[in-house]
Amino acid sequence: xxxxxxxxxxxxxxxxxxxxxxxxxxxxxxxxxxxxxxxxxxxxxxxxxxxxxxxxxxxxxxxxxxxxxxxxxxxxxxxxxxxxxxxxxxxxxxxxxxxxxxxxxxxxxxxxxxxxxxxxxxxxxxxxxxxxxxxxxxxxxxxxxxxxxxxxxxxxxxxxxxxxxxxxxxxxxxxxxxxxxxxxxxxxxxxxxxxxxxxxxxxxxxxxxxxxxxxxxxxxxxxxxxxxxxxxxxxxxxxxxxxxxxxxxxxxxxxxxxxxxxxxxxxxxxxxxxxxxxxxxxxxxxxxxxxxxxxxxxxxx
Amino acid sequence: xxxxxxxxxxxxxxxxxxxxxxxxxxxxxxxxxxxxxxxxxxxxxxxxxxxxxxxxxxxxxxxxxxxxxxxxxxxxxxxxxxxxxxxxxxxxxxxxxxxxxxxxxxxxxxxxxxxxxxxxxxxxxxxxxxxxxxxxxxxxxxxxxxxxxxxxxxxxxxxxxxxxxxxxxxxxxxxxxxxxxxxxxxxxxxxxxxxxxxxxxxxxxxxxxxxxxxxxxxxxxxxxxxxxxxxxxxxxxxxxxxxxxxxxxxxxxxxxxxxxxxxxxxxxxxxxxxxxxxxxxxxxxxxxxxxxxxxxxxxxxxxxxxxxxxxxxxxxxxxxxxxxxxxxxxxxxxxxxxxxxxxxxxxxxxxxxxxxxxxxxx
Ligand SMILES: Nc1ncnc2c1ncn2[C@@H]1O[C@H](COP(=O)(O)OP(=O)(O)OP(=O)(O)O)[C@@H](O)[C@H]1O
Ligand SMILES: [Mg+2]
Numbered sequence: 001x002x003x004x005x006x007x008x009x010x011x012x013x014x015x016x017x018x019x020x021x022x023x024x025x026x027x028x029x030x031x032x033x034x035x036x037x038x039x040x041x042x043x044x045x046x047x048x049x050x051x052x053x054x055x056x057x058x059x060x061x062x063x064x065x066x067x068x069x070x071x072x073x074x075x076x077x078x079x080x081x082x083x084x085x086x087x088x089x090x091x092x093x094x095x096x097x098x099x100x101x102x103x104x105x106x107x108x109x110x111x112x113x114x115x116x117x118x119x120x121x122x123x124x125x126x127x128x129x130x131x132x133x134x135x136x137x138x139x140x141x142x143x144x145x146x147x148x149x150x151x152x153x154x155x156x157x158x159x160x161x162x163x164x165x166x167x168x169x170x171x172x173x174x175x176x177x178x179x180x181x182x183x184x185x186x187x188x189x190x191x192x193x194x195x196x197x198x199x200x201x202x203x204x205x206x207x208x209x210x211x212x213x214x215x216x217x218x219x220x221x222x223x224x225x226x227x228x229x230x231x232x233x234x235x236x237x238x239x240x241x242x243x244x245x246x247x248x249x250x251x252x253x254x255x256x257x258x259x260x261x262x263x264x265x266x267x268x269x270x271x272x273x274x275x276x277x278x279x280x281x282x283x284x285x286x287x288x289x290x291x292x293x294x295x296x297x298x299x300x301x
Numbered sequence: 302x303x304x305x306x307x308x309x310x311x312x313x314x315x316x317x318x319x320x321x322x323x324x325x326x327x328x329x330x331x332x333x334x335x336x337x338x339x340x341x342x343x344x345x346x347x348x349x350x351x352x353x354x355x356x357x358x359x360x361x362x363x364x365x366x367x368x369x370x371x372x373x374x375x376x377x378x379x380x381x382x383x384x385x386x387x388x389x390x391x392x393x394x395x396x397x398x399x400x401x402x403x404x405x406x407x408x409x410x411x412x413x414x415x416x417x418x419x420x421x422x423x424x425x426x427x428x429x430x431x432x433x434x435x436x437x438x439x440x441x442x443x444x445x446x447x448x449x450x451x452x453x454x455x456x457x458x459x460x461x462x463x464x465x466x467x468x469x470x471x472x473x474x475x476x477x478x479x480x481x482x483x484x485x486x487x488x489x490x491x492x493x494x495x496x497x498x499x500x501x502x503x504x505x506x507x508x509x510x511x512x513x514x515x516x517x518x519x520x521x522x523x524x525x526x527x528x529x530x531x532x533x534x535x536x537x538x539x540x541x542x543x544x545x546x547x548x549x550x551x552x553x554x555x556x557x558x559x560x561x562x563x564x565x566x567x568x569x570x571x572x573x574x575x576x577x578x579x580x581x582x583x584x585x586x587x588x589x590x591x592x593x594x595x596x597x598x599x600x601x602x603x604x605x606x607x608x609x610x611x612x613x614x615x616x617x618x619x620x621x622x623x624x625x626x627x628x629x630x631x632x633x634x635x636x637x638x639x640x641x642x643x644x645x646x647x648x649x650x651x652x653x654x655x656x657x658x659x660x661x662x663x
Binding site: 181183184186187188189190191192193194197201202205206293294 | 351352353372373374378379380382384385386387388389390392399400403404429430447451
């Protein structure tokens, strides 16, 4: 009776687990297996030759892969950092009840709703060296023009990503801000905190859990971004904006090496998992340290 | 320290007005207690003084200077919130020292101050805990501690002891009384607890429905309530009210109701004569009625005790009478038989009369 009771929850979870297993584990396993093959798209998976870890080893020493990895890391970390600063900053500014604020907030999140391909096209037009909005404006102001999608391609790509995804961080930060305990902020005002001190000492620390998750979601997303860059630069000039997702897709389609593409995907997956694990370990360590300090203090007294 | 003056203070939330022109002066270093039923606007008044709520109309003056445009931090005050308002991410010590740390006081001074206050509040063992790991009463003490570490000139307390057990509450009350004698500060204190109000206050302000009903020393309010509401609000068990009419019989004035006629004395008799035949409500406190089998009928009520509530040295008798229910406070050893009509004497000097319609004291 007792053991039946304990098992009941798992029984109810079983359907979900089965579906998860099929939907998640199977494709993942397929990709794992594929990465161990020398496999080209015209072959079925049974015809492909098993080569063990060869794909991984080749990639490990491949300077093009290294460059692509570096571009991805720069793109993701720089982009997401800027987005965090801007998004949180905007949320702090707009967290007030003024007339018209709802409309303003809605407008801020519009970029997020536009399809990435359209965003890419839009920015490609605006970045155009001669007829683009930016260079025409610079010219009109008598300033030197910028070679947006040439020398500064990575920067331009980051700008487009920041434009599209800052709103995501903005809404989540705003939601976090508005659910902060009002009374704690009032107490801080009584305790003499200036607006800036309230942000530093009360708002940001209380928002931190939400910010960590938001940042993580954005990082994961940024590591996989494809369409905007494909439309904007196609990874060029040279390899300067060829992020991993793009390289993976080209490896699979242009170079026709499915095994290598799968191995590259797995590297990306490992990277993301490490990142996530690092985040959670970090917050866990902080928690443990706080507990230890407290335990010590309570033993003393 | 400042002399605080609220001038025709009005608070509106949208169209609903919750404070209707509060006029109140608090002298320097006075301990003012705001009392009143739930929802009467005590917290709102306090929060407006603190600067957390905007002033819809009227003005607040500190030492004659209008302050309603000032931020809370520029008003030099400390406050204990009704809902504690602790910083959830800081431990008890950091909660209590937040203001001092913002002021960049030396670290050892902060440490000393926090330990000192924590000791008086019985929080020394919990300094490293976060608010989420404390009981309600402990959190309330942290809220109190956060205000007491401050060196502000005005202290605002919004029901600061409501969640403590009786013993702790007594200790804290004594602690507060001591503090208010020792340091020269303005204290404005909201409470539902009559004992707190009576023992701590230099002055009590009774509020009801967004109006001030009466203000004065605890004794004034207890002895000379200006209307039925104040009379019924202060004092436990509350005052008894009986419907009656004023009757003039020859040279003497009586209040007569269903089954009783009490003779009035002194100034009250003179006053009553001017209102002959007026419909009134008679108010008598339970402590001003006593069991006295031989009392003359013109100063006695015939009551039928139904229930006796033993509360230690005193017993509270819930009695019935033709005019309504009456509570009586007697010494516990008084021999009363439940269920039988008995004679109780009323102290004629302690009879309160209120106009039936306006409820104002005569
Ligand atoms: N933000 C608000 N919006 C609208 N009405 C409000 C708001 N805050 C308070 N009120 C109303 O104002 C009145 C006074 O509230 P207040 O909190 O001052 O009461 P209180 O005397 O402190 O009561 P309690 O003893 O229960 O704490 C109440 O009727 C309440 O409903
Ligand atoms: Mg209140």
